[in-house]
Amino acid sequence: MSTAYDDYPGRQTGPLAFVRRLWQSVAFRLALGYGVSVVLFMMVLLSVLYVQTIGVLQNRIDRQLVSASHRMVSHFEAYGPERLADDITETLTDGVNSDTEVYLLATAAGKKMAGNIAVSRDLLKPTFGIVEKQVLRDGRISYSRFRTELLADGSVLLVGRDMRDQKDLEQLVGNALMAAAVVSVLLAIIGAIVFRDQLESRVGAIRRTAAQIEAGDLTQRIPVSGKDDEFARLSHDINLMLDRIEILMDGVRHVSNTIAHNLRTPLSRIRAKLEVASRPGTDPAQVAQATTFAIREIEELTIVFDKLLQIAEAESGARRQAFQPVSLNDIVADVVELYEPVAEEKGVELRVRMDEDVMAAGDKDLLASAVANLLDNAIKYAGSPARVTVSTQRESDTVSLVVQDNGPGIQAIERSKVGTRFFRLNRRVPGYGLGLASVTAIASLHNASLDLDDAGPGLVARITLPRLGKMTKR
Template sequence: MRLSRSIAAQLALGNGALLAMLILITSGVFYFGTVGVLDRSVDGKIVSISNRLVKTYGNRPVAALAREIGEELTDGIDSDTEIFLVTSPSGQPVVGNLSRWPGAGTPLGQLVNREVIRDGRPSSARLYVRALPQGGLLYIGRDLSEQRSIRDLVLHALESAAALSLVLVVAGAWLLHFQIEQRIGAIRRTASEIEGGNLQRRIDVSGGDEFARLGVDINRMLDRIEQLMSGVRDVSNAIAHDLRTPLGRVRAGLDEALRRHQSALPSASPAQLPANPAQLPASGELTSAARAAIEGIDDLIVVFNKLLQIAEAESGMRTQSFAPVDLTLIGRDMVELYDAAAEEAGVRLTAPPGQLPVWTDGDHDLIAGAVASMIDNAIKYAGPGADVEVSAWSAPQGVCISVRDNGPGVPAAELPRLTERFYRMDRSRNQPGNGLGLAIVSATAALHGGRLQLSDASPGLRASMWLPHAASVPAARPPGQRLGEPQSAGTEDSGAVLA
């Protein structure tokens, strides 16, 4: 996942950066609060000693000053860090503990850092140089090595603390990222399961944090959706039952009346029909009206059945009867079912001979029905003189059964609409049909985890149903081969390999 796209990573990074900044500021304050204060106190001491010395001994002989300094150096207070030096106007040392000191050019009246030799040892010193009223210079300072070591100690401590904090920040950021990712991941996994048709699935909610509350909200939404879906299913079932059943009764009533009527007639042989002229024309009319009504009801029942079939397939309720089925065989069977109808419509319907078996897992009747719909469509819309070819093959991404015609085809803009329920192209409105054929194919393909692909075969239309590979492929065609069916090409092939 790209870092810039991950909210979790951004949160963790931002959080880490803030923490690091906080550590930096705290360290700075601490550093200046310790080392800085120490520096300033040293500077203050140096200046105040120099002021006192100059004030007290400025008007007195240099010897008095030298005596005072000698006392300072031996009084045991700060004597291991104190630096004193008085030089004569000619630059000769008068009194002090420096054997080498910065000469002319050292700014007067300013605190500077200089390298000196104090009591015979090199030393980094904080120095304050003043001109004495008696002539000569007064050097006052402190050895900085102690401060240096304190500063080093503080810096070292801060560095270690910073390194440790950084490790903690990084670990914390990762943990935060991981946790957010995990919680969101759980929600996403649940969502994809639900998308896959398992509408009963819910997000596991634990604790009372934002994610838990989000989970509760999503679960509530899912409850509602499920309720609505089952409402839709209930409506479908209501159509199935509450409409089909009374339709069935009407149909039965008409059917029964027709049968009664016919058996009541003394003889229904056409030659004898005119024998009862007063009754028969009316009854003939009634009979044909009843027949028409029955046919109309049958058509309605067919539409209901198809809608129910689509609804069942779309709801993703997989049937228990999924088993390996051979698309090549189904294609050939359906070609043999439709060959006479194609012949009558002036269409050449063929399946290329010698195709290998192509296996998928599915419901034989549903798939055969879908292929029948595809063939029916092709025969209807390709028109007389067209060729329709049914073929099945296996590809790395899945297996496919395809019905291709070389008829007028379908404009690209209309292709996606062909699978809509009740959609009929303008030029096909005068054809018999209910506009459900390809919608069923599409729903059937989706039920099997596949899809219906409609494409321009230039010329004509190619309808391809893509389905997943079978989980396991039967070794040979199941026994009970049908009468007169050619041996499958696969069997021949394996025979050749064995030979």
């Protein structure tokens, strides 16, 4: 029987190896344990049924024997031993239960007066209650259940019943219960094997996909069946995780390539300046100029790395645990106060509009950084006369941070790219192409969305967050 693990290298074959693999399977052991529990329950239930069935039949027989014994004793007391002997003979020949009835009437000396069983010494002793013994009935051995009474004249009366039919019934019921137990055990084992194969086939698909991904093929995904069961939902969740991992890995490769490309140019400029300054006889003014240039370039690179570290920290989700209730109005007020001198210097009219009670759960510093990035871009690209509006808005379930300018805006085809690290629409404007990438990462950390829409003219950048108390874990 093949399973999802038949492709193991060095796999042993043979019955013993198959049994060993079965026992090593957690699925098989769980299913077998469940099956054994069911079988034990059935065995207990069938045993109770057997005891109750046989017990009811035996109790009925005992009641019949007691009733017949009392009737015979009453007959003896009323009519004497001769009439009792005639009554026994008539009962044995009336054709009613004659094949199972057992009677014996013997004198005190042991002489048989009537009945269908042979007299023996142990049968002449009175019994306490009802007993079962082997007797010689009509010339053959009979396993009978009987009651012995000592009559007033010393004679002995034995009233019983042949238990051959009862024993046959007990054996039949016992065999049926035993067969049911054997079938139950076999079904439990077969069910455990089938359950194990079904489970391993589903787990095997996950394992094979994991092996292909481990080999470097990040495009592989787990096949999802049309059934809405636990494995289908698990496969769907794992595929979503793999999609996210693939996106992150592509991002890492892109960032690595871009960083290497962007570092090469400033480092080459720094090296060229320092090489010129290090030549013998170089004018001290040139040395000082080269040193100042190198320091400025290194500071620019430090800013780039700081932004990359902030993006990485936001994407990791490490700061989500420190979220606290924050007022978006306070954040906007602080950022606007910081940028008012910059806007005034560049001749940008800076407007602020805020709704009341705009609260969210988040990291105040990160949200302030996101607003600052949006406001910085708006001031850079604002039109003429330049106007930038920063506002907060409150809806029933959400709150928003909105920055709007009257600049050229962003074409719809380019909006999906502006959140990519180092992507710049206009390279004539100073920048590193990390501002909107940082905003996107911060919005994702807060379970928020970043939307860029046309303001006609200009651009509306909107960060929409869940209202305080509406935050959902991602």
